[in-house]
Amino acid sequence: MMPQRIRLQWEAAIQHPKSIIGSQIKREPVEATERYTRWINNLTHEQLLTQIFTSHGPTVIMPTWFCSREWFCHVGRFDEGGKGVPEDLLFFYEHLRKDGGVFRVDQCLLLYRYHPQAATHSVLEETIWRYRVSFLEERLLSHWTCFTIWNAGKQGRKLFRSLSQANQKKVVAFCDVDKNKIMKGFYTYEDSKEIPKPKIPILHFRDASSPFIICVKLDLTSGQFEENLNLLELKEGVDYYHFN
Known part of the structure; x- marks a missing residue:
């Protein structure tokens, strides 16, 4: 840790007594987990609470x-x-359940x-997935009447299949940019025991309605996904939340 760490975080904790106080980091080796490091260091203070559902985990490490x-x-x-x-x-989720805040010393x-x-490598991805989906349903989806899953591909469909039946019925559409998926028109949930099988429309993202649960990884498409999202002029934490 850096020499000033305890002093600076203690000063922040005095101002935010019910918050977990984090900080920015540097990696060794420098090239390790570059996307993750950028995410940790560059989240806005609003995103410390809006991006709590992503696969990166706690918004301060x-x-x-x-x-x-x-x-x-x-x-x-x-x-x-x-x-x-x-x-x-698990501690981070319980902290949020008890109305704890999140603050980062920049x-x-x-x-x-x-x-x-x-x-950290001993924790199975599927274990984390189950906790994440459960927390998403508890904190957001239980309060929503309908929503769109942004990504009609593997990750979006996996999220849909992982939801409770009640929350599956709230999914009004998938949206995507892939012409082949959009032309297909629907995603059919073949594992459903319902007859007929549920069919969820697949729309172009410009034709879809908020709120969105976004299952597209950030910082991977040379800015194309982020540009598409900005086109819709939506507000994070109101109109959409990131899940991947």
Whole structure:
């Protein structure tokens, strides 16, 4: 950690006593997890709360966390289930359930080393997926009457299949830019026990209605996806949330 870390985060914690205080980081080696590092360091302070559903996990990473012991005990401490348990993600979710905030000191206060034996690699992707979908349904979808899944491909369809039946029925459409998927017209949920099988329309993103759950990875398409999203002039945290 950098010499000024404790002082700066303590000062922030005094101002935000019910928040997890994080910081910006630098990676060693520098080229490790470049997209993730950019995400962690460049989220706006609003996005620290709007991007809590993404596959990147907590919007301030656990090695940078700082909070009072009182708040830590109020949230409920860590899950001690051991190897394979995403204890940081579970604590972060419980923190948010108890109306905790998220704040980042916008200075690099930690050198974060990457190595292939890190415990984070022992957590299965499917384990994290189940927790993420459950939290998405609890925090957002249970309060919505309808929504569109942005991505008619593999990730969008996987999300649809993972939802409860009640939330599946709220999906009014998929949207995409892929002409072949749009021309197909519908996604048929073949695993459904309903007769006839549910068919969900596939629309061009300009023809779809908000709110959106976006299942497109950020920072991967040379800015094309982000440009398409900006065209719609939507507000993050109101009209859409990122899930991937």
